[in-house]
Amino acid sequence: MRRDEHRREGAANGTRIAPAVAGLVGVVLVAGACAGPEGAFAEPMAEHALFGDVAFSPASVTATLPRVTHVDGSSATAFSDLVVAGEITGWQRGRATDWSTDAGREVAWSGDADSREVVLALEVDEVVAAVDSVDVAPGDTIEVVATLGGEADADAAGDALAGLGDVVGLVAHGPGEHRDEWWVGLGGILLGDLDDGDLTWPVLEAAGGDLDLRDDVADLDALRRAAAAAPRTVAVGDS
Numbered sequence: 001m002r003r004d005e006h007r008r009e010g011a012a013n014g015t016r017i018a019p020a021v022a023g024l025v026g027v028v029l030v031a032g033a034c035a036g037p038e039g040a041f042a043e044p045m046a047e048h049a050l051f052g053d054v055a056f057s058p059a060s061v062t063a064t065l066p067r068v069t070h071v072d073g074s075s076a077t078a079f080s081d082l083v084v085a086g087e088i089t090g091w092q093r094g095r096a097t098d099w100s101t102d103a104g105r106e107v108a109w110s111g112d113a114d115s116r117e118v119v120l121a122l123e124v125d126e127v128v129a130a131v132d133s134v135d136v137a138p139g140d141t142i143e144v145v146a147t148l149g150g151e152a153d154a155d156a157a158g159d160a161l162a163g164l165g166d167v168v169g170l171v172a173h174g175p176g177e178h179r180d181e182w183w184v185g186l187g188g189i190l191l192g193d194l195d196d197g198d199l200t201w202p203v204l205e206a207a208g209g210d211l212d213l214r215d216d217v218a219d220l221d222a223l224r225r226a227a228a229a230a231p232r233t234v235a236v237g238d239s
Contacts, residue, residue: 038193038202040160041118044152046206048115049187060214061201062226063234064170064185066131072236080170080185082136083128083227085194085220087166091158094119094145109154116154120144120161122169128220129227144169144182146191168192168199168223189213194220 058064064079071077094117097104107113123141136142146161148154170190174181184191189207192199197220204215217223 037160037163039206040153041146041148041157042202042206044148044154044157045146045184045188045191045203046210047149047152048147049189049203050207050210057212058186058234059212060216061170061190061204062216062223064190064213065227066129067227067229067231069231069233070236071233078131079172080129080190081172082130082134082182083168083170083223084122084124084136084142085126085128085166085168086122086124088120088162088164089123089141090121091162092119092121093117093154093158096150096154112150114150115147116150116152117145117147118154118158118161120146120158122167128168128224142171142182144171144184146184147188164193166194168194168220186213192217197221199223 058068058070058079062068063070065083066078066080069076069078093109096107096109096111096113096116098107098112099114104114109116120143121141122144124136124138126138127136130136146157148157169192170185171182172185173179174183189201189203189211191203192201199217199219199222201215204211204213207213217226
């Protein structure tokens with residue numbers, strides 16, 4: 001949530017970073033429906049996440065923290081590399097993509113796109129957890145990409161995301177050529193709305209029963225405690 005209502009009103013009225021140049025991507029920091037402004041981004045982000053090729057779902061939000069490694073035979077996966085608490089201070093347009101081919105092709109923002117990226121400016125107040133290779137500190141501003149289904153009003157989603165203000169993001173390095181970018185973890189699911197220390201997970205709520213992921217983090221203190229726990233390994237299929 002915003003730290004004061006005046007700042008919330010400014011975001012809701014569409015205060016943004018200037019539109020991105022073509023090809024700009026940032027971070028990618030997830031069956032009930034979200035009411036109010038959250039519905040503008042939560043449902044389209046959940047739609048995109050559920051459309052993706054997710055081999056398996058972790059059992060809970062705490063199972064997606066950086067120190068939890070999921071092993072499936074010879075493959076090992078963590079669902080986030082960095083966990084931050086901070087404030088969304090603005091947004092800009094990212095890429096619009098037509099996925100009619102496996103490689104995809106970038107199209108105009110107003111074109112016939114299957115997905116659109118909203119690049120969030122996230123001012124970091126606290127680094128809750130991070131892998132050793134991550135160099136992010138309080139006071140930094142990182143770019144985080146939220147990806148939405150192509151049918152969504154991505155401009156309205158950007159305004160609604162900026163209107164959240166204080167958030168928690170579990171973010172991961174992008175795949176392949178996007179390794180230097182931050183992406184919201186688990187295809188966009190792992191974005192929390194932070195209100196006086198309490199946490200809700202709008203995209204996870206929008207995904208509802210279509211994703212077997214339990215919300216086991218009700219507040220920031222619980223997330224801190226879970227993040228401070230010893231590293232652990234989970235075999236795929238275990239709870």
